[in-house]
Amino acid sequence: MIGQQPAAEPVAPPATRPAANAAAGTAPVLAFESVSRHYRGLTALDSVSLSLARGSTLGLVGESGSGKTTCVRLALGLERPSSGRLTFDGVSYPRGRRGLRAVRRKLGFVLQDPYDSLDPRMRLREIVAEPLRIHRLAGAGRDTGRRVSELLTAVGLPDAALDSYPSRYSGGGRQRIAIARALICDPELLICDEPTSSLDVSMQAQIVNLLLEAKRSRNLSMLFVSHDLDLIGRIADTLVVLYRGRVVETGPAALIRENPRHPYTKSLHDAIPADHPARRRLLAAGAAAASTAPAESAAPAPEAVATANSCVFADRCPRVQDRCRTERPPLVTEPDGRSHACFFPLTKTG
């Protein structure tokens, strides 16, 4: 998979990314190298490293507060890491606005809330074409119009929709508009932050299929953030499991999905509701726990707990031992290509 540079690229900012073409063939599209992000004493991300291979889908999974959205904000260049380095096509994210804009041109993004992420006062044709305008890629008006209408067709909206406003559409329709907007600049990387979590089941499948199709036909790479292990295990090649800002497990999605090694991944796995009433597990398992031990406490917010010298999952872990509270488990890579940060990982049989 050679890095596809759009042939007719109207504005090329060559000065800002001298090594891009040389590196594009082998370097990951997006990489985090020991990235940390602190917010006034809170550690949102703690030495996170990840790498998104060209043409593949990286799934980022974790519950709220795990740092998923911070990763997205960093990848979009909306904020900078407190320490560590981010690269795009093997080159560090530029510091200046212009340089950053050149990187952003290669990023398409679809955000979680389609009611917040589309300007209600803009017509669809303006919304979809806006990135072209911002990146000064808009050619002749007619040309832009044609591209916009092609994309709207590709995402399943009729031509007649061009002059309508987002308010006419429900969640699924709005995400289609967002996808068209994400694709208009021919991005290399599509960043999806929980794009279907606010949608109904049947819409979720349609929108995910649309994203998968866009990725396949345009040869994109994809960063897909979700809290749904089932969904993300189904569509990602590689998984990164985050917990309180740290990577606790990462590796090929199929392996992690079938056989989690880290107790946190296992707990995520076990919390997924059954697919048939005959295989209920939450009520049976949870009822016993709920009647004996309170599941939540009034303790300080998890992020505020100092865990520099311990495992972040120690206070929730069923397998916790003394060592977990006094030493931080490093990310250990196994022969099968996955890594986990646990002193006492689950065995292959679970």
Added chain:
Amino acid sequence: MTASPNASSSSAPQVAVAEGPVLEVDDLRVRYGGLLAVDGASLQVPRGQAVALIGETSSGKSSLALGVARLLTPSASVTGRVSIDGCDATALTGREFRTRRAGLLGYIAQDAMAALNPVQPVGRQIGELFRVHRGMSRRQASEQAVRELARVRIDHPEIVARRYPHQLSGGMRQRVMIAMAVALSPPLLIADESTTALDVSTQADILALLGVLKAETGAGILWITHDMGVVAEFADWVAVMYAGRIVEQGPVRAIFDQPGHPYTDGLLRTRRDLRTGQPGAPLFQVAGAPPALTSAPRTGCAFAPRCPRASARCTEQAPPLAVTAPGCLVACHHPVGPAGQPAAGLAGGDEEERS
């Protein structure tokens, strides 16, 4: 919902069944302006059991629940009969119903942040129920509130009682909502997408908690959701809503084993495919979108434009709810069956015919 509770799935807990269903909804219609959101829905919630009401956005499931609880905006018009715990709720005036609501039903909304009062500590909000309905003093009520928080398995309830909603996590707020819903031990709980906004692990905890409370209190639960996983875990009965009508209902196992309506079948396949489908391959999807609300009842089946089994008859004639198996009702001219045969027609027995 239609058969006697004893005929339900074996997983249903055995709770007193002598007094009939805790909720009976009969031919409920909800209109907003001219638009028909609920178009003649009937269902029952047996005592001590959970009925999942499934549907997509705009299917009318929330309108039905809000109609039952009389929490709709004043501009909505509601017709039909609602009976809660043997009390004909539709015969009560608005004022009468308001004074009795908390004793009849508990409502657990999706967004606890919006449902709770942001400028009052949660303990005081719970205590208010006891001051108003049980005539407790301020002090008694605040002690009672702490006990109610402990009942929903909140650690250090005396500390949490003094907290404001924004100081609590999403899971904790949902527990506070549940504490308020069950405070006066109403016979009916309505959970309106109560776990949809939560993380999977928090959702699992809340489901477990409601399972315990259901067993403890014997309340019937009407659970509004679009998540088949929650249904599989929690429900004893299932009712599927589409475009304002109930298109299928039955015991949860029967529905999962052999859905009759193509829409139910599609929802279940979508869910199953996430777990068992080939990684990287397209997901199974129900194509199309739910129809917009209309002012007049539809002539044909509302699902026909999206249905792989639709025929000319489906667009001309709305299929009535008909019995397909014991306890199962399906509104479809071409229901999915083991051999794909149409339903045999209405059966007798203790089934209640609906149309």
